[in-house]
Amino acid sequence: MKTFTKLLKRYFQSLDRLENITVSNVRMDSKKVTDNSLFIAINNGNRYIEEAINRGASLVISDKPEQFSNHEKVIKVEDSVETLQELAKLYREDLGLKVIAITGSEGKTTTKDLVYGVLSKKYKTKKTLGNYNNQIGLPYTILQLEDDDEVAVLELGMSALGEIDRLSEIAAPNFGIITNIGDSHLEYLINRDNVFLAKTEILKYIDKNNVLVFGDDPYLKDLDALKIGFDKNSDYLIEDFVETYRGVEFKLNDKSYFIPLNGKHNSLNASFAIAMGQILGMNYQEIKDSLLDISITGMRFQKIEKEEILYINDAYNASPVSMEAALNTFLSLPIDKKKIVVLGDALELGEDEIKYHVQIIKKAIECDFSEIFVYGERMKKASDLIKSSKVKHFDSKVSIRENIKNLGSVAVLLKGSRGMKLEEIICD
Template identity: 35%
Template sequence: MNIKTLHQYFLKSSGVCTDTRNIKKDCLFFALKGENFNGNKFAVEAIKKGAIKVIIDERKYQLPTGETLLFENVLTTLQELASFHRNYLNMPIIALTGSNGKTTSKELINCVLSKKFRTTATIGNLNNHIGVPLTLLSMNLETEIGVVEMGANHLKEIELLSNITQPNYGYITNFGKAHLEGFGSLEGVIKGKTELYQYLKNNNKTIFINANDPTQLKYSEEIKSITFGNKNQDFHVDLIDASQKVVVSFQNLKIQSQLIGLYNFDNIAAAIAIGSYFKVSKEDIKEAIETYIPTNNRSQIIDKESNKVILDAYNANPSSMLAALENFIQSEGADKIMFLGDMFELGNDAEKEHQYIVSYIEKNFKGIAYLVGENFYKTKTNASNIHKIEHFEALNTLLENLNFQKKHILIKASRGMALERILDLNCFS
């Protein structure tokens, strides 16, 4: 069995599945392995539930009736099938990566391009060595442009994903202190993310560059590029206001977004530039940006009783945490409260980075700060407005006799903290 033959089975199938709980009739089931599971063991179950073929890599699970297809490695086969399918479709693909803002950028770009093209974009944050192949395999002959988000927490991962995706265009949102445990340092982050630049350079493809970011400019030299930013670039986008929701100007059009925070200006500008490059009209770009509403705990504005809540609890690293704090402190509104949760995957830098955030709050924030998690609990502070809580249950106890009214509230944390649970506490009712 080779990839070309497998692709013929794929084209006749209803799609790809990697979890027997989500089997679709006539799908291809890929029996992936993990530290605590072996998909090969579920081959028979997958067939009984409707899978037309099951891709396995352990001979003892092969069935004599032909429903199982034996390959050397199921994960590698999934990735190779995705690359083969990408070449079969032969359409432009834009690859996105970066430390912060890549999912929001991806969603905005998809909204803009969808005004003119049939697009397929990464769903949610399925952006790793499994999610990227699944995204590519969700595309079909009707797809005119693909938008693929690529995440990484160690070196060589973006290189792998680039080789699988084979993008025609690329964009790196920024370089920040994210996944330091895997990358080792900010320099490691830059080296890892710019693996996308190296792929595009080696294959004579094009990158989109935010000319306001000196790191992007430095590492994109001698690569075919499209720039946006100031008046001297290919596409010029001006910031009008970011005190509440971000407002920008493009080609004499005022665009009022539903996004908060100065940090979202670059995400919006990238979507405008990429849309304009692909000849989406400025009126359609305006409509796409203005109607995009963030979800999934990403910079959402929620009215909770009489309180205004900024919910940004999808993820956090030192760079995105500091940007959120700066924006919250500078934003309008009195009686401010912030709930911050631990930042994960910082390795040996965890103590230093959490202490830096606490010191920043001490110097710049006059409201009340609740810091939740083992890392924040270990930090040092004498500030009377900062409360350190080791775990969520203790926070619940601390707040049980309080009732927040007419407060301006920020909730920011890494995904594993699930800090959005705060909104269900009695203090908001």
């Protein structure tokens, strides 16, 4: 059984109350606390200290314990998040597994799922839980790893300079993947130069021979790292891309592969996974077979059929780059139906956000879809500037749903940022 008792003694050193306790798991949600849990109270988690103790927690760490300050099971710390991070860092040092860290503006989660899907066929592998990729989620994920895990595939997210540096310090990755440098988080980082600086903070923690990057990206093409891309000079060259309804066929370094995912961008994401499989000793057939049985986090170009309507739910998140990729993929998808696009706001794009939304709508117009529906205040401002009869703005998702119902046999792409929740348009 995994135990964190020695780890806690290392961190807190001479703390008498640790002598006679057993800690076998770490929890941040009081409802998931069981016997022998360490409950780390973060933010409003401090309100649930009593519940955690009643559920069997053997120890609680809190920076705001209030009436529980003197409770025998409660340790007061200056900062619960920092304590979580330091415990994860110490725990990672004790683990003998390989860590693959994935960052980039777009494609992190899908690449994570693909790398996990390949490697888990041969190795005992864990991956980031959901979107637990930030200053809290990543260390928490590390603390869920087991002693016999062989590989951990961790997603590193950020919204400011210095955050990838800290996450890399905690994760101590053996391998790194940078998917691209795009326009996500420009609200905080201002420009792509800063996005590049933020994402490449990971490099000082990994040997250059263990870093994979998208070599076609103008920001990444000159890095001293292994390049994956469509350029002839790539270390891993993607060619002969074919879009089918079921997924995409392509070649990587003259070897044929198929993935049950649509989009040219997903051939790139899959190529990162193929390369990692090769680096970690998997053969061609093992990798090829593993890609046929991939499970991807929901709302990533997910096909949902509702009577005559085919929904393509790509509404988990959005940026200008990912929206253009979604439009291109939808356009090339071989479907015998009229194609409708529903575009929601892309958030966190900074002062040029309307310019980006104008570009997205113009791209949709160029694709000549049967209908273009837009939703959100940014999309409204952009559509007002364009003044195209092809574009219809809606104030509510209910109105969009009712309009779609009246269109008969159609395929509908839903694409917008997480905050727009465009999946609510899908008819019950």
